[in-house]
Amino acid sequence: MATSLDLQEQExxxxxxxxxxxxxxxxxxLLIAVLAAYGGWNGWQWYQRDQAAKAAAMADELDRAAQAGDAARAGRIAADxxxxxxxxxxxxxxxxxxxxxxxxxxxxxxxxxSLAWAA
Incomplete structure (x- = not known):
């Protein structure tokens, strides 16, 4: 059986x-805004990591084309x-x-x- 609250607890x-x-x-x-900001920050960090990984993969492909001496392919990859x-x-x-x-x-x-663009 539930007991009634005393006066101090009720106050x-x-x-x-x-x-x-x-x-x-x-x-x-405020809680919603903080959680939205946290989610946005994590989303932005993920996007940055994803873009860096894609750019690094393309740079590796460019290195392979350069080592093979394929100037046309290297130029296309660099343009991309x-x-x-x-x-x-x-x-x-x-x-x-x-x-x-x-x-x-x-x-x-x-x-x-290519050099003009890099400069």
């Missing part, structure tokens, strides 16, 4: 209810890196690598264009 419960009625909506929205990941170091490094391979294969104009 504490009433004070808690009054506090929640006054600030409950604010607390709830410039288009998809223009603000990364991989794009600039890829342009330099493509320019080196193109220069070695006697494609001076293509090498100059």
């Amino acid at each position: 504490q419960l009433d004070a808690l209810k009054a506090f929640w009625n006054q600030y409950g909506n604010l607390i709830t929205w 890196l410039r288009e998809r990941f223009p603000g990364t170091a991989f794009a600039a490094q890829g342009a330099l690598e493509a320019a080196r391979v193109q220069h070695d294969k006697g494609q001076a104009d293509a090498a100059r264009a």
Whole structure:
């Protein structure tokens, strides 16, 4: 059988209810905002890691094309890196690598264009 609350417990419960009625909506929205910010931050970090991994994979493919001496393929991969990941170091490094391979294969104009983009 449930016992009735004594006067002090009833006053504490009433004070808690009054506090929640006054600030409950604010607390709830603040909690939602904090959780949304946390979720957004984690989503952004995941996106950055995903983009870096994709750019690194393309840079590895460019390195393989450069080692094989395939200037046309290296140029296409470098152009794709410039288009998809223009603000990364991989794009600039890829342009330099493509320019080196193109220069070695006697494609001076293509090498100059790659170097101009990197600069």
